[in-house]
Amino acid sequence: MEQFIRSDEYYLQDASxxxxxxxxxxxxxxxxxxxxxxxxxKD
Incomplete structure (x- = not known):
């Protein structure tokens, strides 16, 4: 589960x-x- 959460965080960072x-x-x-x-x- 930790890997999924980390990849989600990275994805959110990339998106932002x-x-x-x-x-x-x-x-x-x-x-x-x-x-x-x-x-x-002006011209």
């Missing part, structure tokens, strides 16, 4: 890392898009 990475990636894209729109409006 992936979610955090995805959120940072989305935030970066959103910020980049807003910068591009801002620059286009």
């Amino acid at each position: 890392v992936i979610v955090l990475f995805y959120l940072h990636f989305r935030l970066l894209i959103y910020w980049t898009e807003s910068q591009v729109i801002y620059i286009r409006k």
Whole structure:
């Protein structure tokens, strides 16, 4: 049983890392898009 619990914990850690990475990636894209729109409006 211990092995299953440990693998579950590792799986949860991996999932949270992936979610955090995805959120940072989305935030970066959103910020980049807003910068591009801002620059286009200036012209």
